[in-house]
Amino acid sequence: MNNNKEHIEQDHNRTAYNVHVFYEKGFDKSVSRKSIQWFENFPGPIKVTLGRAIDIKINPDGKLKWDHIFEAMNSARLEARLNYEDFVFLITKTPNELNWFAACDLSNPRNRFGHSGDYSWVTSAPDHAIIAHYIIGAIFSGLITESGIDCDQVWHEGLRGCFFDHCAEKWELGIKLRTADICGDCMEILKYSGATDHLMKQTTDIREGIRTLSINTSQYLDNEAPFSNWPFPVAITRHKIVQSLDATHRFMLMLDHFDSLIRYFYFANEVMNGREPQVIERPSLGWWVNELSNRLDAREGLMEVIRITEKEKVVKLRNDLKGHGWAPHTEKSYADEAKRLESILTSIENLLKPFFESHKLLVPRTIRMDSSGAFIAEADILSGSNILHPREAIRFQGDPRHTGITSPNSIYLANREMSQFKSMSPFFLSTYCPACCHPRILVSDGGESYIDVFMGHRVTISNLGNPEH
Numbered sequence: 456m457n458n459n460k461e462h463i464e465q466d467h468n469r470t471a472y473n474v475h476v477f478y479e480k481g482f483d484k485s486v487s488r489k490s491i492q493w494f495e496n497f498p499g500p501i502k503v504t505l506g507r508a509i510d511i512k513i514n515p516d517g518k519l520k521w522d523h524i525f526e527a528m529n530s531a532r533l534e535a536r537l538n539y540e541d542f543v544f545l546i547t548k549t550p551n552e553l554n555w556f557a558a559c560d561l562s563n564p565r566n567r568f569g570h571s572g573d574y575s576w577v578t579s580a581p582d583h584a585i586i587a588h589y590i591i592g593a594i595f596s597g598l599i600t601e602s603g604i605d606c607d608q609v610w611h612e613g614l615r616g617c618f619f620d621h622c623a624e625k626w627e628l629g630i631k632l633r634t635a636d637i638c639g640d641c642m643e644i645l646k647y648s649g650a651t652d653h654l655m656k657q658t659t660d661i662r663e664g665i666r667t668l669s670i671n672t673s674q675y676l677d678n679e680a681p682f683s684n685w686p687f688p689v690a691i692t693r694h695k696i697v698q699s700l701d702a703t704h705r706f707m708l709m710l711d712h713f714d715s716l717i718r719y720f721y722f723a724n725e726v727m728n729g730r731e732p733q734v735i736e737r738p739s740l741g742w743w744v745n746e747l748s749n750r751l752d753a754r755e756g757l758m759e760v761i762r763i764t765e766k767e768k769v770v771k772l773r774n775d776l777k778g779h780g781w782a783p784h785t786e787k788s789y790a791d792e793a794k795r796l797e798s799i800l801t802s803i804e805n806l807l808k809p810f811f812e813s814h815k816l817l818v819p820r821t822i823r824m825d826s827s828g829a830f831i832a833e834a835d836i837l838s839g840s841n842i843l844h845p846r847e848a849i850r851f852q853g854d855p856r857h858t859g860i861t862s863p864n865s866i867y868l869a870n871r872e873m874s875q876f877k878s879m880s881p882f883f884l885s886t887y888c889p890a891c892c893h894p895r896i897l898v899s900d901g902g903e904s905y906i907d908v909f910m911g912h913r914v915t916i917s918n919l920g921n922p923e924h
Contacts, residue, residue, distance in 0.1 A: 472594050472654070473538075477506040477531050478546040484508070486571065487546060489583035490590065497664065499657025501594060506535060509545065519551045524568050525560040532566070539565075544593050546571050546586055556622065557589045564600035567593035578629040580669040588632065588665055591658045592618070595645065602648040609644060617641055618662075635659075635666035639695055639704060646910065652893060656843050685808075686816040687837040687844070688719050688883070688898055688908045693804075694840035696797075706793040709800060710773050714740055715908060716803060718898060720760070721747045723814065726868055726877045734882070736901040741770045760806050767799045815869045818885045819860055820846070830855050835885075837866070837896060842909055849873055866896070889914045 474494075478487045487505055494503045509531055512523045528545050537543065545568040551558075560566035569589030571582050578585070595618070600606050610621040616634035619641045620627060637645070645655070682690040692712040696705055721743055725732040730750075735742065748761045764770070772792065816837040823831050830851040835844040851858065859876035860867060866883040867876040884905065888895040890912035897905035903915050 471500050471502045472542060473540075474501060474503045474542040474544055474590055474593065475506050475532075475535065475537060476503055476544050476546065476590070477509050477528070479548050480508040480510045482508070482546055482548040482571065486583050486586070489581075490546075490586035493584070493587040493661050493664070494590075494657075497657055497660040499660075500651065500654050501590075501657055503590065506531065511547070511549070513549055514552070517549070519547060519549050521552060521558065524551065525562070525566060528560065528566045528568065529563070541565065542567070542593050542597060544569065544590050548572070556625075556628065557592055559593065559596045559600070559606070564597045564606075565593075567596060569593075574628070577626055578632050578669050580632050580665055584665045584668050585628075585632070587661055591661065594654070594658075595648075595650070598648040598650055599644060604644060604648065609641065611638075629669065632665055632669040635662040635669075639708070652842050656841075683839045685811045685838065686719060686723075686814075687839065687896055688816075689715050689811065690838065690840040691842070691909055692716075702790045702793050706796065709793065709796045711911070713769060713773070713796075713800060713803075714743070715898075716800075716807065717743045717747060717760075717764075720757075720807060720810070721750070722879065722882050722899070723810075723868055724750060724757075726879060727814070732882055732899075734899055734901040737904055738901050740773055744770055757806060757810060760803050763799060763802055763806075767795075769796070769799060772796065813871055815871075815873070816866060816879070816883075817847075817869055818844075818866050819849075819855075819863050822855055822860070822863060832860065884916065886916070888912055889916070 476487060476491060478484065484505075491503045491505055494501050509527050511519055511527045514520055524545065524547065528543050531545075532541075532543050542565045545566075547568055547570045550572070551568075551570060555570070557567060557569040567589070569586060569592070571586055574580070574582070574585060596606050599609060610619050611617055612621055612623065614620055614627050614630060615638050616630055616636055617638040618631065618636070619638070620631050622628045622631060682693045685693070689712070692708070692715040696708045696712055717740070722732055724747070738746075744761065744764055748758075751758050751761065817834045818837065819832045819834045821833045823833075825831055830853075832849045832851065832855055834847055834849055836847050837844055858874060859878065861878070864885060866879040866885055868879055869876045882899040884897040885894070886897060887893065888897065888907045888910065890907065891910055895907045895909055897914070897916065898908055900906050900913065903917055905914050905916050906912070907914060
């Protein structure tokens, strides 16, 4: 991957991705309007406007040449005096020479067309939903290409149920629409390419809406993930495992998740019991396990977490295959260990689930008094794996400081009744990650070292107010 830092920083700071939609002459304009409505119903950084019909030369064989398509798009771009950074998307009704669903212009990755035909034999999703899917693809492909990555290397030839499945077999499009997912490998590429959290949230909302039009059994689905009520630092690391299909990548993510489980358990257990956590600089995984073992009461059921960890030699497994010496490089080498580790993690998660769900992790953002004299705290609830944390109003009859809340923007551990709050500072921080300049939840790695559990960045926070990478 080439490093195009300037481009990525520009897109991090972009307030909108402007897309101008044109359509081939003769195409139903009402379908174009409905495709744009998806982005109005699920607002976010993608702003879509409808342009005019375009006449494109049709070959004697009844198909469109790609060169003619892109020439027409560039002419429309010039005529409308669009900015270079604007995206242009063209809806075609005539089949193209290579019979592709959609493609971008290699000379200008912000030009992309998508074909709208009879997809009823592939999916129950209407044409306007499929076009909205293609428009999202225009944004993703443009960002990836401009970050120095060859888009052809990103598309999956095999079927993964990922947005970037190539769908050489046309029926595979229906599978892709029904999954509405992006595999963990492609998520990493999108993050590298500058896809912002708000962009991912908007596109996820739209694609989830499209998914429900692509299936017949939505009324029977349980849409809530098992980790939706877990604290964010452990829910996000579990979600990453779900997203990845590559055995090697999954294995590494499982080790990160185990680290996150033990680390969070240690900090929360110490704070709940009124103790000040003592953490050395850059502790090893073995240090976290030993320290937690020393802090747990042998009579507690949660001591079983330590017994499983020691019995299954998880720390040794991590050191042998990730931390020390040479490691095997083939996916098959990790497949058996990944399967075994997932079973171990499931056992540990089942033990910790009641512990996770008996408390809430949250960040009070503002505290005010209403007309009745009660205090109202607007707090971000750090549960589940969504990085855009839901906000909740918490009502206090007395001074919130009496319950333990002493300052906004600090992270607290609250009991189930939301009547007692214990500060997790400075071991958990809600601040900007110095590595990516996004608001993140950072978890202590000892001293001034912290880990951004969403991106995996390891950063330094000096004096808690002057972050530096």
